[in-house]
Amino acid sequence: MGRNRTKSGKIRLAEVAELAGVSPITASRFFRNPEALSVAKRTRVESAARELGYVPNLAARALASQRTEVIGVLIPSLTNNVFSDVLRGIYDASENSRYSIQLSNTRYSILQEEKLLRLFLAQKPAGLIVTGIDQTTESRAMLDAADCPIVQIMEIGPNPVDMMIGFSHYDAARAAIAHLFAQGHRKIGFVGARMDPRVQRRLDGYVSAMKDAGLFEQRLVVTTATPTSVTLGGALFTDLLAREPGMDAVFCANDDLALGVLFECRRREIAIPEQIAIVGFNDLEFMASAVPTLTSVRTNRYEMGNTAATMLIDAIDGRRPEHPVLDLGFKVIERQSSSPRRADNRPAVSGAGAANKMVALPSGHD
Amino acid sequence: MGRNRTKSGKIRLAEVAELAGVSPITASRFFRNPEALSVAKRTRVESAARELGYVPNLAARALASQRTEVIGVLIPSLTNNVFSDVLRGIYDASENSRYSIQLSNTRYSILQEEKLLRLFLAQKPAGLIVTGIDQTTESRAMLDAADCPIVQIMEIGPNPVDMMIGFSHYDAARAAIAHLFAQGHRKIGFVGARMDPRVQRRLDGYVSAMKDAGLFEQRLVVTTATPTSVTLGGALFTDLLAREPGMDAVFCANDDLALGVLFECRRREIAIPEQIAIVGFNDLEFMASAVPTLTSVRTNRYEMGNTAATMLIDAIDGRRPEHPVLDLGFKVIERQSSSPRRADNRPAVSGAGAANKMVALPSGHD
DNA sequence: GTCTGTGCTGGTAGCGCTGTCAACGTTCCT
DNA sequence: AGGAACGTTGACAGCGCTACCAGCACAGAC
Numbered sequence A, B: 001m002g003r004n005r006t007k008s009g010k011i012r013l014a015e016v017a018e019l020a021g022v023s024p025i026t027a028s029r030f031f032r033n034p035e036a037l038s039v040a041k042r043t044r045v046e047s048a049a050r051e052l053g054y055v056p057n058l059a060a061r062a063l064a065s066q067r068t069e070v071i072g073v074l075i076p077s078l079t080n081n082v083f084s085d086v087l088r089g090i091y092d093a094s095e096n097s098r099y100s101i102q103l104s105n106t107r108y109s110i111l112q113e114e115k116l117l118r119l120f121l122a123q124k125p126a127g128l129i130v131t132g133i134d135q136t137t138e139s140r141a142m143l144d145a146a147d148c149p150i151v152q153i154m155e156i157g158p159n160p161v162d163m164m165i166g167f168s169h170y171d172a173a174r175a176a177i178a179h180l181f182a183q184g185h186r187k188i189g190f191v192g193a194r195m196d197p198r199v200q201r202r203l204d205g206y207v208s209a210m211k212d213a214g215l216f217e218q219r220l221v222v223t224t225a226t227p228t229s230v231t232l233g234g235a236l237f238t239d240l241l242a243r244e245p246g247m248d249a250v251f252c253a254n255d256d257l258a259l260g261v262l263f264e265c266r267r268r269e270i271a272i273p274e275q276i277a278i279v280g281f282n283d284l285e286f287m288a289s290a291v292p293t294l295t296s297v298r299t300n301r302y303e304m305g306n307t308a309a310t311m312l313i314d315a316i317d318g319r320r321p322e323h324p325v326l327d328l329g330f331k332v333i334e335r336q337s338s339s340p341r342r343a344d345n346r347p348a349v350s351g352a353g354a355a356n357k358m359v360a361l362p363s364g365h366d
Numbered sequence C: 001g002t003c004t005g006t007g008c009t010g011g012t013a014g015c016g017c018t019g020t021c022a023a024c025g026t027t028c029c030t
Numbered sequence D: 001a002g003g004a005a006c007g008t009t010g011a012c013a014g015c016g017c018t019a020c021c022a023g024c025a026c027a028g029a030c
Helices: A013-020 A024-032 A039-052 A058-065 A081-095 A110-122 A137-145 A169-182 A197-212 A230-243 A255-268 A301-316 B013-020 B024-032 B039-052 B058-065 B081-095 B110-122 B137-145 B169-182 B197-212 B230-243 B255-268 B301-316
Strands: A070-075 A100-105 A127-131 A150-155 A163-167 A188-192 A221-223 A249-252 A277-279 A296-299 A325-327 A330-334 A357-361 B070-075 B100-105 B127-131 B150-155 B163-167 B188-192 B221-223 B249-252 B277-279 B296-299 B325-327 B330-334 B357-361
Touching (some): A013 A024, A024 A039, A058 B058, A070 A081, A070 A110, A081 A100, A100 A110, A100 B100, A110 A127, A127 A301, A150 A301, A169 A197, A169 A249, A169 A277, A188 A197, A188 A255, A230 A255, A255 A277, B024 B039, B070 B301, B100 B110, B110 B137, B127 B301, B150 B301, B169 B277, B169 B296, B188 B197, B188 B230, B221 B230, B230 B249
Parallel strands (some): A150 A163, A188 A221, A188 A249, B188 B221
Antiparallel strands (some): A296 A330, A330 A357, B330 B357
16 A cells, blocks of 8 residues: 555555556546446545545656646736636636636737737647737747637627627627617717727727717827826826816726716816716726716626636636627616716715616627 | 647646756746756746746746735725725836735625635735734734744834834824914814724814814714715715814815815805815825815825835845834825915916925824 | 765656557347 | 447557766776
């Protein structure tokens, strides 16, 4: 018995097999495909493993089987709370599987992404989750050649590498603008930061909606490459206001910016929504509790991460999903900051948590 | 040449060695300890590896060397933005090392932590980062027995397992209350959510400061086990106000709660700081840009993660730090929400980014 | 000239597990 | 009854790398 023990004192599969009275390979099978064993041996191996406190050596398994049980995840930012929700979904889904998550941060650089992709692929991951649909041609070639399932998350578009889950940022922005139109707003500004591909598509959606209505003007758009923040929202709004004092609404590319605009309005004593309406994007938790409560476009971030990881794991295990491209849609959550103008300029006292009118839309593909 | 190629088409060390005209073991040494090679062989192996695009097989290395290049990280939450800053620091520090991060979420459960710890330790990590100092005795025993460097982060306390980096939440809370006392406040409420050990210590600091001043009353404290949120801040503050309408300040266990209190005050038309002062904790970005700007206790979260990972990697590589326990301290950032009462009840128009008065304190050890 | 020490290099023997294939016993069909 | 088909089991041979130890050449000490 002792002779089967590792030098390091760890219990090996051989020892479990010996105690169970089976060959090592049978014990090995127990951990990979228990159904293949007879019930008698299965229970024998199981109890032997438990008795000895056996923990498989993943390195040996990876070496022998020529594959790992690692899911690589490439996201552009760890700071942005949008990704923390997605990540939580991914980790939750991976928790009860035998796969572990290997996370890397591309810092919004597709070159960095390419480099990380090369690194990941060299270790033969079981699967890969990548953000967005804008990869370098080199990255794209690597992804196409990869022999593991891949999920692209955050948005949907044509030509998926493999699986895809997200929504149309373009349509979501158009829906936000349509909502503002419906409330009677016309001079609608756009405030955006970071300007990654998804924010860019929101801008595109805004531009097209405004053009469709014959209301687009370049000076209504203020953007910057700087990372987003609440403070930045106030600063960009200040710029916008200087360019176009007659503006009656602002569409913010994310909720942090929207909060910054809210505070800046308060600082300038601009009434919301009477003088200026605000719409954010993502529907972070605080939007429902701000004063006034802030309208936003709800995106299903946790669900996105969770479903992506679940789909990926299923695909790794050979259960490919029926629909490899999944549109999670979005909802425009209408709140006080964009409600129709009223005579009473004060927000309701019990504003937080008040029933939110919702407009749900699946985003159009392509 | 071809015969050294893996079935999978990957280049092995043996092939690099052959091209370089050295033995495999010499090539192996090149990657682990280049200084041990003569300059001639070093350059030969280097160029051979580059020419072939060699990428080491980590599983084989781990199996043969009986150790991994994985740093395990155990944090209680992925949602809390406090941890996203810490994580960013950790990932940044690991990026240019050969170690990779394996992250797991304990969900604020020390039992879950114990389970994960067992899992991690079984894979022989190169190092471990764990959150806080409140482990189960079983966990503590495992950590003590672990044969890898360990860093405890987020707080400091007696009996470090190995290394430790953080600050005293107790002292930080006392400093916040001292600041409020200095501004003339007396009836100071406490609002806390989640009540993990660190929040509990902030509460302890609050209680002791209030007792020292002979001002403590149990009904000034409102806490809940519910996870924190902005909305919850408003709700808890509402409770507090119902219990003690005469309150003149609130110390919030974190900034989300503080923002919720701010909005609730606005909803109730309570003037800040004239009627009630607010102090938060962590100094998230939005605190400087709220209206009025919100006082908070700044904690060095990114630096904490970054330094923890750097210390850990150094220790793994045999360079143990001079001081295994590092107190990163904190700063009370005084802003409008706790400024002395003024006749003018309106906040300054250019409030955001206005010079912040700071009170820096190292937290006392133990 | 012999001995010891140092710097570099290579051979051997696994690390712990799994893929492949063959073999076994049993059942079911013709 | 004979044979095919199936389910179950085990032997063998590595997966790609590194720990360990031995060996070599050379330098310096006696």
